[in-house]
Amino acid sequence: MELELRHLKLVHAIAEAGSLTRAATSLGVAQSAVSGQLGRIERALGGALFSRGREGARPTALGELVLGRARVVLPAVRELQDEAVRFANALSDVARFRLGGTHGPLMGALLDRLAAVHPDEPVTTHTSWSVQELCDMTASGRLDFALVGVCGESPPPSEQLQWRTVGTDPVFVMLADGHPYAGEDEVRLERLRDARWVSVPGEGCFADCFSAACARAGFTPSAMLETDPASCVHLVQVGRAAGLCRATMPPTPGLVTVPIAGTPLSWRHLLGWHPDAPAAGTAPAVLMHARAAHAEATRRNPRYARWLATHPQYGTISP
Template sequence: MKRTFTGRWHARNVRRMRLELRHLRAVCTIADTGSVSKAASVLGIAQPALTAQLQRIESTLGAPLFERDRRGVRPTQLGQLVLERARVVLPAVDGLQEEASRIAEQERAVPRYRVGSVNGPFLSGLVQRLTEAEPQAEVITQVSWSAKELAEVVFEGGADFALIGTCGDADAPSERPLTWTTLALDPVFVLLAESHPLAGRSEVALAELADSRWAVTPGDGCFGDCFARECARAGFSPRAVYEVDVASCVGMAQDGQAVVLCQATFRYTPGLVVMPLAGAPLSWRHQLGWRPGSVSPDLVERLSGHALHAYRESVGRNDRYESWLIEHPEFGPQR
């Protein structure tokens, strides 16, 4: 009786987790890359988290899905079965979502904008533009520091558009087949306390800030590497780089604790100066992404127009950047 009870309890416990599409995508990615670590990088999650997820999947199914050796992982017989079924199910579900989105868009009498955004100059102004220009529209927003996460949300149908930023000439996330267009290109400026010895200058060279501590908001991509590279070119290595939220960045700059790397459209804040870096060594590309076929070209055009209008308004609130753009016409709106 005790053995039977234990067996029944264990079965009920295992069945508490049901396989989801994300589990199937994770298994396919591990098989395609041949490595849990490589799959974790592609999926944009930590390797321990993916390993734990795989263990839960295997526990649910009752046997290992992969054999592990020095060369990576190879599917077991059960793994082959799961992969065969997953490669049928996932495209079918993707196709269903695409068709459903297209039909829903056509049948929807009220336009709907579901927008995911990273920290940038667009979102608040975009919401204001949409609600004023199309008061009947349904506007849904979500934010994340991760461009990869937002791309995944759009691909999975959780949002219609992603507003992201990428460093310099870096590409938008490519793990999912989204369509991307560049809305604007900004230089990266620095945020200094008004009491800073260089605050009265029209611009400052990166090398003049060699002794500074730095602060920046979170984000994925290559910005940290690009910053380190430009510092090396300027002849120094940063003393410290703090990754903190926007409010903490502002506080650290006001207190003189750090120089903050910021977007050129950063709105004026008492006690602070937004300062151009000489030669614009760092830049930030604002991009809009959507899943092909999931939204109409007319909806893309309307949202792009509203986003660009919001961006121009953010530029107009920063006299220093507005003047700087006159001398640097390659920056600013790109459409």
């Protein structure tokens, strides 16, 4: 295996975080993926890069050597990339829609709308679990727009970008359609105290907010399993877990989404762009399409549409 930039980024992330678990969170990937990749890097370089113990991960002598070079190479490559992007953006007079987003149906719906309205103009996407990566790419000009989500009333993830709210959704619980509470109009969180929980990966405070909501309900939740959306759905369908999802999740065979009493958790969809970027001129139109896509997603879930009738503070932001 030849050493690549992504390997240096991984080693640098572990050193900065001080542990593989925290590095995995910052990178938006599973801890097992970080551990496996580090093992392959260490085998390629011929020795351990970190010593691991209760205090976390500390660079070995070989690790310090690699980190010293990485701290020179990574900023230089980033500077080259940013300069090239700025140069290309300055030369381009073609309307482009380079969208970055986390995994979810809202991204696909926005992409569909833009492609339909602008059939002769390039529309591309970049998906990542890491909101910070998407913000960095938008700020540096490698993306035109970032479609991300934040927990509750959390501030936007980057001060460099201009942000507008697309919509705010409650967090519902996903249950197998045969679950005892599947037919309820809403379920109290404490009634699920014995559930195993599953959700998609993410940054920010969502996991802490969920734990705090459970604490207010009088219990400590079992460990949250983070995995991809398809695996989350499967685990719920077969009754292995209860899931957490945004209320815009479309109807899915084998499971139902149920409101949580008191709405202890919510999710805000944001569209961000750099105010000085060439794409800023198209931002109002992209925001309009993002809100239309969110409103359409709301209508596709009848339970959410009914719930909104008595909770008008949620849903799509009006123009």
